Amino acid sequence: MDNDFLTIALPKGKLLIDSIQRLSRIGIECQHVNEDSRKLFYDLPQSKVKIIICRATDIPTYVEYGAADLGIVGKDTLLEENKDVIELLDLKFGYCRFVVAMPEGSVPPKHSNGEYDLSGLNHQRVATKFPRVAETFFSELGMQVNPIKLHGNIELAPCVGLAEMIVDIVSTGKTLRENHLLEVAPILEATSRLIANRVAYRMKYERIKDITGKLRNDMNEEVLDVQSL
Numbered sequence: 564m565d566n567d568f569l570t571i572a573l574p575k576g577k578l579l580i581d582s583i584q585r586l587s588r589i590g591i592e593c594q595h596v597n598e599d600s601r602k603l604f605y606d607l608p609q610s611k612v613k614i615i616i617c618r619a620t621d622i623p624t625y626v627e628y629g630a631a632d633l634g635i636v637g638k639d640t641l642l643e644e645n646k647d648v649i650e651l652l653d654l655k656f657g658y659c660r661f662v663v664a665m666p667e668g669s670v671p672p673k674h675s676n677g678e679y680d681l682s683g684l685n686h687q688r689v690a691t692k693f694p695r696v697a698e699t700f701f702s703e704l705g706m707q708v709n710p711i712k713l714h715g716n717i718e719l720a721p722c723v724g725l726a727e728m729i730v731d732i733v734s735t736g737k738t739l740r741e742n743h744l745l746e747v748a749p750i751l752e753a754t755s756r757l758i759a760n761r762v763a764y765r766m767k768y769e770r771i772k773d774i775t776g777k778l779r780n781d782m783n784e785e786v787l788d789v790q791s792l
């Protein structure tokens with residue numbers, strides 16, 4: 564790998580546009596990076612940066628193995644993939660919530676404090692793209708579940724008897740509503756993170772520190788702009 568250059572892995576999909584905007588605002592001129600093109604890497608010689616475009620779920624792998632020095636990825640993916648990378652910064656965009664949801668007709672009874680009593684869900688099947696997140700949540704409650712790994716359209720699974728419940732992302736709540744599912748427990752909130760390869764963090768410390776500092780300042784300025792409106 565060219566030691567002068569810093570390779571940054573960006574996720575195609577929902578986090579790409581914000582990632583490009585953030586990097587552009589700190590002088591890494593990547594406005595022309597385009598997910599619709601089949602081009603998967605871009606050299607930005609002026610900034611001494613290479614941008615690579617990966618699937619969101621693959622970003623921690625590219626960074627762990629050092630194929631990328633830095634990456635941008637959702638906290639949810641970071642928890643699920645559990646790779647050996649350094650989390651440098653919460654970039655605060657791409658907010659989403661993880662929940663347990665079930666068909667309206669089979670939600671468990673509620674405790675007196677209004678929370679659903681999840682104890683009857685022990686050993687039940689949970690359809691999810693995030694089996695580790697699901698297992699961790701239930702094991703912290705002293706429960707065990709049987710995760711069924713799917714790659715999309717998770718809400719379908721309980722509707723056709725593949726699983727009793729799902730663990731998935733809720734944003735507007737439209738997908739749950741349209742499939743007659745109800746949230747029975749919140750799990751976690753996630754935003755996007757800047758991550759680094761461990762070796763690159765030592766070998767390219769000054770450059771990585773510079774980028775992290777600029778991104779942090781840029782976020783602070785954005786907060787000040789909003790506050791002054």
Ligand SMILES: Nc1ncnc2c1ncn2[C@@H]1O[C@H](COP(=O)(O)OP(=O)(O)OP(=O)(O)O)[C@@H](O)[C@H]1O
Pocket residue numbers: 574575576577578618619620621636637638639640657658659732733734735753754755
């Ligand atoms: N409504 C949402 N649905 C899904 N992800 C969201 C949402 N809002 C924010 N995100 C964030 O965007 C990240 C990327 O989601 P996206 O749907 O683009 O990729 P993906 O389909 O999960 O990944 P892959 O293509 O690798 O399976 C998620 O990991 C999450 O952090």
Ligand SMILES: O=P(O)(O)OC[C@H]1O[C@H](OP(=O)(O)OP(=O)(O)O)[C@H](O)[C@@H]1O
Pocket residue numbers: 714715716717718731732733734735736737738739
């Ligand atoms: O609360 P909502 O606004 O309806 O959004 C939530 C949906 O968005 C995500 O799916 P995505 O669009 O990534 O498609 P997928 O099911 O193929 O993962 C998530 O997995 C939910 O299905």
